[in-house]
Amino acid sequence: MLSAFDRDAERQRLLTRRTIVLGGLQAAAVSALVARLYYLQIVEGDRYTMLAEDNRISLRLLAPPRGLIVDRFGVPMALNEQNFRLTLVSERAGDPTQILTQIANLIPMPEPERRRILRDIQRSRAFAPVTVKENLTWEQVAAIEVNLPDLPGVSIEVGQVRSYPFGEAAAHVLGYVGAVNERELADGKGDPLLEQPGFRIGKNGVERRHDLALRGTAGNQQLEVNAVGRVIRELSRQEGQPGRQVTLTIDSKLQHYVQQRLGQERSASAVVMDVHTGGILALCSWPSFDPNQFAMGISSELWQSLLKDETAPLTNKAIAGQYAPGSTFKMIVGLAALEAGVVGPDFRVFCPGHYELGNHRFHCWKKGGHGSMNMHDAMKHSCDTYFYEVSRRVGVNRMAEMARRFGLGQRTDIDLPGERPGLVPDEPWKRRTLKAPWHPGETLIVSIGQGYMLATPLQLAVMTARLVNGGHAVQPHLTKAVEDLYRERTEWPAIGVTPAHLEFILNSMHAVTMEQGGTAFASRITHAGLEMGGKTGTSQVRRITMAERATGVRKNEDLPWRERDHALFVGYAPINAPKYCVSVIVEHGGGGGKIAAPIARDILLECQMLEAGRGPVADAGPAAAPAAAPAAAPAVAAAPAPAGEASR
Amino acid sequence: MIWDTGDDHMTIGEKLGQISWSLVLLITIVASVGFAMLYSAANGNLDPWASRQMVRFGAGLGLMMVCALIDIRIWMRFAYILYGLTLLLLLGVEFFGFVGMGAQRWIDLGFMQLQPSEVMKVCLVLALARYFHGATLEDTGRIPHLVIPLLLVLAPVALVLMQPNLGTALTLLFVSGALFFLSGVRLWKFGLVIGSGLAAIPVVWQFLHDYQRNRVLTFLDPENDPLGTGYHIMQSKIALGSGGLFGKGFLQGTQSHLNFLPEKQTDFIFTMLAEEFGLVGAVAFLSLYCLLLLYGFVIALRCKHQFGRLVGLGLTVNLFLYLFINVAMNMGLIPVVGIPLPLLSYGGTATLTVMIGFGILLSVHVHRDVRMSRRGISDF
Structure with a gap:
């Protein structure tokens, strides 16, 4: 039998052995901890440093x-x-x-x-x-x-x-x-x-x-x-x-004036442009909305009412409204004919009030006819029959080509979003999109700016500017400068039309406002040196049936608003050295000479008054009209609407 | 006379001379690292943690000296009584305990809040050491002789589990297991117990609280739930990892100072240390701690009696378990269990029980040569 001492010694040896095992296990465990530390702090250290920074730093x-x-x-x-x-x-x-x-x-x-x-x-x-x-x-x-x-x-x-x-x-x-x-x-x-x-x-x-x-x-x-x-x-x-x-390039005073002036109509737009630089001085669309309410956060009721309004306050009609240009297109027809040499300035047409082509009768806006007309008089009186004949001779393709050279039928690339291109139809276009041949009658309708023709007020302003600036292809723009990044372009290449032809067209536009019997004579500017030239237009938005023509065409005033004619006017001033041009469209306003021309006159006058000293501005109220054209009223007070009418 | 320890008793002076002052110094150094970290945790303030922890450590140092001077045979004689009292305290928390950190763990003694489960770690070591001191190798080979120590272990483990405190219960099991192993219990018996334990996992899973299950589940995949329970582990790993080789510098730990690191003054203080001092600092700290453990092993093995050896080793294993569980949890190696890092973490009970443990360890060292009978009396 073992002594107590021996028994204890044996127990101690076992304990020592097992202690070494235990110590070894602990050493292994601590090594595992160190290995984990190494992994976290060295191997993955960068990742965790980044995560810690992400935690700590808020950008x-x-x-x-x-x-x-x-x-x-x-x-x-x-x-x-x-x-x-x-x-x-x-x-x-x-x-x-x-x-x-x-x-x-x-x-x-x-x-x-x-x-x-x-x-x-x-x-x-x-x-x-x-x-x-x-x-x-x-x-x-x-x-x-x-x-x-x-x-x-x-x-x-x-x-x-x-x-x-x-x-x-x-x-x-x-x-x-x-x-x-x-x-x-x-x-x-x-x-x-x-x-x-x-x-x-x-x-x-x-x-x-x-x-x-x-x-x-x-x-x-x-x-x-x-x-x-x-x-x-x-x-x-x-x-x-x-x-x-x-x-x-906007003149804020003019912009304000134009908007107020348009405010007298239900729905209208106008563009004022510097004819040499292409800078837009005013670009207005009425009715409008208050952008301050958008900046603050607009209420949904207001938004809905803006969306539903039939006069489309949110739409910028000056660039996105597409209208038949009506008689304002006649300058392009005349110029195309002169350039093509198919007619001369003295070419005469007798207007009996209508024009026969095949078995179709195309009406002039003046029921009794204008009698014998040359191009100058046809422009002044806006005789439709004359341009029917001219267009038949020049053909739609050459008219369309001239229209495009003057900026119609394509976006002007003005620096605003939402511009629409308008439309200048010709034979290839119709074949391409409508898969149909061109009818000669359609040429006649295009010649008075109706039918497929569509233009925006801005395009009409550009067209006018190019006509009156000596035939330079100005492009419209709103941006004069963006600090150090951008300067406006003010030099433009020549379009390449005969100067004499251009001058002839200008003279005839002169007659529209300045000669007795001109369609806008009543709305002329009488201030010496500030006179304007221009062209009226009335574009029809409904079809006049044979039955209606027989019983008498209804007057605009008798029609529902949506069916009334658009009133147009394109003008420029001063007449001898044109600097400003304007285009005005009053939606469903009626006759161009009666409705749109006075607005254009007030705007062009204001333009020049502002320039002449940045002085007092005439108030844009109804009272301003007589003040601007005091002697105009009696002679042609009841100037009839020069309507381009077409029956198909 | 109960205090009579026989004819080989030592005077106080002799005992003081025998105390391992280098160990006391090492403990103080480790604790001082703790003070520095608590000072940093409070953004460079002694209040509220560092100053109080210093006071506690001072008291703990005193308590340690007292424990060191008490004769190891007295410890042996009172082992069962201390164990019994602590078991009663554990029962007490079940009925009078205060709810802290979602579990009933603390009992209010008036001057401090006591966690009986912490105290039990020391008392269980004493009780088991006493039992195995009196058991021969033949005894430990017989299964009926293992019933009493098993009951000694299972009673507190069951109570701690009921609190519920999974971490401490596991610690108690591990320490006891180590003592069974060191006392000569055959390995196959461990195999049997561990095997049946693994088999019982599905059953235990049923009894776990939801938060405990969540901790285990989140541990398995912390990134899965970055805003919930995985947050602690994620943020702790980020803090550790971002420390790099040399750390961000004292008081410069962004994760800890901007409160991304949870519980930085208690359970996650090691992470803060590793964030501020990097791999170099963390490994240096672990080395200091391992040196403490080494002292424990050496003291135990140099002891002439089984009780002292088992007590020394039991306390050392206990300290190791604190270190391993806490650090592994900080690194995301094991689930988050509420185990502090003694001498570093802010907290009263853990500091005091560990200091008592060191005191008893010192007592083992001082009284390594005393003669001891199977019942703790110098009768041979």
């Missing part, structure tokens, strides 16, 4: 101020206004309910609003500011400021909101800004600004066309934040590039 964008849009004289047309916002930080407010009651004594706060605020406070973190009220008036700001010592946690923050001082007068030119939508986000090429809550981008007009330049580039701010998002300190700050200033 905030500093939205740059949006660039201003100014007119040609530097008058701001779109700018950024301060917007005062009342915020509450609940952790500093003590009892938010109490504070809200105090605020409610200073500014109106309906009960639902109050509940909304309390809900927001509960939802957000204690240090995060909650918006109590936006768009404070100056009085409200003052009232809060005075009481700030008694309102812990309350502060007034200044934001920026886009403001359009000319309101609806320049809405279609400037467009408006609005929140970024999904598609714009996708198209945004990853500009982080677009993802900023509350960021606004240009949605239409110049705001959209020059959005990138106006937007500027984002600055950024690196903030150190803790686990609950509280900002600990600013690590770095890089200022962005503020949006660039866009200078327009």
Whole structure:
């Protein structure tokens, strides 16, 4: 039997052996820990360092101020206004309910609003500011400021909101800004600004066309934040590039005047252009809308009412409205014929009031006919029969070719979104799109700017400018400069028409306004040296049936608005050295000479008055018309509408 | 006379001379690392953690000295009584305990809150050491002789599981297992127990609380639930990994100072250390801790009596388990269980029980040569 000592010794040897095993296991375990440390800290160290930085650093964008849009004289047309916002930080407010009651004594706060605020406070973190009220008036700001010592946690923050001082007068030119939508986000090429809550981008007009330049580039701010998002300190700050200033060719005073003048009609548009540079001085579409409401966030009721209005306030009719140009197209017909050599200026046609082609009868707007006409008189009286004959001789293809040289039938590429191309029909076009041969009768209808012909008011202004500037292919544009990025182009190549022919056409346009019996003689400018030339147009939007012609064509006034003729006028001034041109279309307004010509006259007069000293501007009221043309009224007060009429 | 330890008793002076002062110094160094980390955890303030932890450590140091001077035979004599009292305390938390961290673990003693389960780690070691001290190798080879120690183990484990505190229960099982192993229980018996234990996992799974199941599930795939329970593990790994080789510097740990790291002053303090001092600092710290463990092994093996050896090794294994479970949890190697890192983590009970443990370990060292009978009396 073993002694107690031996037994203990055996027990101790076993224990020692097993202790070594245990120690070995522990050493292995600790080695595993070290290996894991090595893996985490060295092998994966970079990844975790990045994750830690992601945790720690919150990158905030500093939205740059949006660039201003100014007119040609530097008058701001779109700018950024301060917007005062009342915020509450609940952790500093003590009892938010109490504070809200105090605020409610200073500014109106309906009960639902109050509940909304309390809900927001509960939802957000204690240090995060909650918006109590936006768009404070100056009085409200003052009232809060005075009481700030008694309102812990309350502060007034200044934001920026886009403001359009000319309101609806320049809405279609400037467009408006609005929140970024999904598609714009996708198209945004990853500009982080677009993802900023509350960021606004240009949605239409110049705001959209020059959005990138106006937007500027984002600055950024690196903030150190803790686990609950509280900002600990600013690590770095890089200022962005503020949006660039866009200078327009628009004259804001003229723009304002034109819009007011159009405001006397139900639905109209007008374009005023510098005939030499192509710079647009005014571009208006009436009715309009207030872009300021878009910048603030438009209500859905207002939006719906704008969408449903049959006069389409949201559409820029000056570039997107396509109308039959009516008799304003006759200059192109005449010029095409002269250039082609098929007729001379002295070519005469007898107008019995209608023109026979095959077994069709084409009517002149003047029921009894004009008698024997040369081209000068045909233009002055807008005789349809004369141009029926001329067009038959020159053919549709040569007319169309001339129309295109003068800017019709294609987009002018003006720097605005949403422009439409209009339409100049010819034989290949009809074969291509309608798969049908051209009928000779259709040529006649095109010659009076009806049928398939479509043009925008802008295209008509461009056509006029090219006619009166000595035949140079000016292109219309709104942008005069974008800071250091862009300067407008003012030199244009010659179209290449015979100067004598052009001068002849000009003289006949002169006669329309300045000679007794001209279709716009009643609306002429009588100020010496400021006279205008031009051409009236009345485009028919309905078909006049044989039955109606037999019983007497109904007067415009008797028709529903939608079926009345469009009134058109293209004009230029001053007559001896043309500088400005204008095109006016009054939708369903009636006769061009009676309705559109006075508007054009007022605009061209205003144009020149503004230039002559930037002096007092005539008020655009009905009273202005007699003042502008005091002697005009008696002679041709009841000048009939020079309608291009066509029966097929 | 109960205090009479026989004719080989030592004077206080002799005992003080025998104390391993280098071990005391090593403990103080490790604890000082802890103070520095708590100072950093409070963003460079002594309050609220570092200063209080210093006071506790001071008290713990005193307690350790007292424990070191108490004769190892006294410890042996009172082993069962201490075990019994602690078991009663464990029962107490079931009925009078306070709910902390989602589990009933603490009992309020007035001057401090006590976690009986922590104390039990020491007392179980004492009780099992006493039992096996009195058992010969032949005894440990017989299964009926293992019933009593098994009951000694299972009673507190069951109570701790009921709290519920899975981490501590497992620690108790591991420490006991080590003592069974060191006492000479055959390996095949361990195999049997471990095998049946594994087989019981599906059954145990049924009894686990939802939060415990979630911890296990999140551990298996932390990225799956980055905002929920996986958050702790993710953030801890990010903090550790971003420390790199040399760390971000003292007081510079972004993850800890910006509160991305949860529980940085208690369970995740090692992560904070590794973030601020990198792989170099973390390995240096682990080396210091391993040195502590080495002291434990050496003291135990140099002891002339089985009780002292088993107590020394039991306490060392216990310390190792704290270290391993805590650090492995910080690294995302095992599920998050609420186990602190002694001497580093902020917390009263863990500090005090570990200091008591070191005190008893020192007592083993001081009294390594005393003669001891099978019942703890110097009768041979």
